Amino acid sequence: MDKTEKRQGVVQTLRSTRFMFARVWKLRAGKGYVALKFIMALLDAALSFAAAVMPGLIIDQLMGREVSSWLILEVTILVLGPLLGEVLTGIGGRVICSLGQKIQLTYIEEFYRHTIKMDYEMLEKPDIQEQKGRAIDLLGNCLGVVDQIGALFRSMVSLFLLISIISLLNPLVILVMLFAIVGNSIVLNHLNQKSHNFDKEIGRRKRKQDAMQHMLDMFEYAKDTRLFRAGGLLVEKFAASRREMNVPIREKQAAANLAFLETAFLGLISRAVLYAYLVYMVAQKGMTVGNAVVFLSASEKFSAALDSILNAWLALAADAMKVEDYLKFINIPREQYGSGTKQPVFNRESVIEFKNVSFRYPGKDCFALKDFNLVIKGREKLCIVGENGAGKSTFIKLLTRLYSPTEGEILLNGINVNEYDYEKYQCLFAAVFQDFAQFYMTVGENIVLADSYDRERLDWACDEAGLTSVVEGLPQGYDTQVSKWIDESGVDLSGGESQKMAIARACYHAGEIYLLDEPTAELDPNAEYKIYQQFDHMTEEKCAIFITHRLAAVQLADKIAVFEEGRIVEYGTHEELYAKQGIYSGMLDRQAEFYRNTENEEECMEGAAE
CATH class of the missing domain: 3.40.50.300 (P-loop containing nucleotide triphosphate hydrolases)
Incomplete structure (x- = not known):
């Protein structure tokens, strides 16, 4: 990766981070989420600093056989600090979780309100569906950017506190640890790029696997699968698609394993140098054991803080690529909705x-x-x-x-x-399409497609479509769930009954132009004759287009x-x-x-x- 690409990567990360942080901050729940995250970060940094310093101070006082009020205070902080941290983290965590759920739901709703207004022809394209899948991945972790900024803030506070201790030992120790961190950053940044490319390929292949799994799971395929003995074929195709998807997953894991091995090796070198130097200081220069423990603990936590900063930055860089995918998707022009007034x-x-x-x-x-x-x-x-x-x-x-x-x-x-x-x-338009949709909702909601409805109009629409006797025979009338997929007490309507429900939907919404695309394909000749008589009545004083x-x-x-x-x-x-x-x-x-x-x-x- 050349300097220009690195610079572009940094700019992209900063731009995407600012975009996502601003989106969260503009919400009332978002402001509370950010504030709590930063308060918890400060608390965590303070407790981490205490855990690094207190053991060494206690050891030196005990070796000098000194028992003072300071020793009691230090022991009390060391013992009670973790408990206090857990209590405050538990309380703050519940509030953070609640606020996070509100924020995430807000953005999921916003996303789907956007997609339902995208041009229909766009959604039929496989590459657009892949972009949509990657955008949904970001929605599942839309607070990741704020979380990483919080981790970055916590680590930087810890870093500044620990530098004041380590610099008393030898500032060159910091350079040794920085050597490992810089090496890790190069390795992991390269892994980030490769992982993003692997994720794209995995997402593309997963769509094929999901299609095969859908046909194995969904009830409407069950009859054909059994009667035509297609189960073996579907299972084979599902297994083949899963094997195809497993290839980039294995390659991604292999790349990650190699990268983690390289970072472990760099960490080994830095720790070996640090331990050797501390042994030398204790054995030859008279450093107390307590001070050695303090410096060792501070060095380890300093290294962990640097690692955390690096990991937070790399996570932001990884999220930045997802944000770019998200922005590409939501910025697809909606030409139809914006075309006229x-x-x-x-x-x-x-x-x-x-x-x-x-x-x-x-x-x-x-x-x-x-x-x-x-x-x-x-x-x-x-x-x-x-x-x-x-x-x-x-x-x-x-x-x-x-x-x-x-x-x-x-x-x-x-x-x-x-x-x-x-x-x-x-x-x-009031349309009855040949491939009309049957929604996983109640019969009434399927017809009206709204939370509330005009009961008289609904009764009239069902009467026009010949659906009244079907509704009267249902256990809960209009409130009966369509399909057993989400409710075992639901009803699976026959093809003809479903088609009548679609016709009732068109009647209820009654536009000036009726579009009837193969409206009687699932009906027997007698029912067809009755429906066409009803159509003649329905479309009186209306424009009607029949495709048949x-x-x-x-x-x-x-x-x-x-x-x-x-x-x-x-x-x-x-x-x-x-x-x-x-x-x-x-x-x-x-x-x-x-x-x-x-x-x-x-x-x-x-x-x-x-």
Whole structure:
């Protein structure tokens, strides 16, 4: 490491230390935490100094057969000091722990309030997830910087007290100990750099291991794992990922072992020189045994104080690298949330227009949408159909501003949607996604997604979604926990029931535009028919966009758009598209033929049974 890199490392450490200390100090609990840490540091330094000096003084007085009030006081301090220190440390430690928990919780809340407002497309990137993991590591020890500053302060006070004693022996002794400390600093600083790089690699490999472990732990994988006998495969993949992660862990440990061996060797040299010098002073120069004990104890504690200062600085340097990772993560631009301030309005006269929109996912070469154009009018019902990968879900992500177009623009009432307030714009939509989320909360909280709710509105939403009978059959109604993962008295809803819950969520939040992405995928045909009847009622006087493979939804649509390879290849009413005898009519005929064959098979089976 050259001088420039060392200087940059020092600057980075000082900058990051100042940043984290200032963050803690600005909190009321933080001020109390810092004050107590420094008071405890002073107490510890004073007791350490007493423990270094008192034994030698006592020995000299006893050898001179002197019993004085000073001797009694010295013995009392030496005996009672550790107890007093433990009592005060215990009392102060409880207060420090309580204040530390408050500070840590404050920053964890702040961190997650930040991440939930990060651009959706950013969170899908693996490298961003790795940065997030390293940022979370810092949150687990957000008070580490203050703790190390406290340790640094304690050690420096001890150092100045001990120097006054050691310098009476021979100032050159200090140089001998400094030799070991400087050597240790070089070794451990190099270890810090290597450890940080190892931690990055360990974090990257741990994400793969965590994914494998998740599939072994989570209940939703249990059926497939057993029925398809996939358990052995998952265990093998988990073990393989764990073995991959163990490689950098072993390398990190080997580097640490070598570094600690080198520091132990340097310590051996400095202690050998010190002991030899003290033996010489006692044997040849007439130093008293008590003074030798004082100097020996002071030298050991001086060396320990220097070590503590070094370790505190190296810990600050290690934390500084974590702080830099943290700052990189939280400084990732939140383009969507900061993009606009206008208030969106959507009514009967409103128009949303995709104008020459192209979109390519990060890291992909091909476009998911290409030169895409579409106009959606207020109160219009649009049904989108197409094969998997045609761009249907990408269209929804762009419409809701989860992603921004790579090219082109999306307009609402002639204004680019990025000029509108992000949260207010998203409030226009009530969505039921194909991969809807089921939260580990109660049924009521899953629908409302808030601590409090309007009971009448909740009842109405469940009635609209066909969920009322399900809720009435639950042991605690709306207060029943979803999933047994955190509560064994919870309920595991079926796929259809979960989907109805997602539909009820959209009803409760009722925006001006309903987005229904495969909303009946988990429902049987009879339930599907009822749901579409309810959709027809729900979306009356609303704009609605249906994405589906099952063409029963076309009966609700004013217009139908057929997607293929990121473009609209057919657009019009059901009658217009069917009359063209193109892609749409072919899809409809194939699906109708499938249902007719299914019905014939059922009739044959019923006849055979009779």
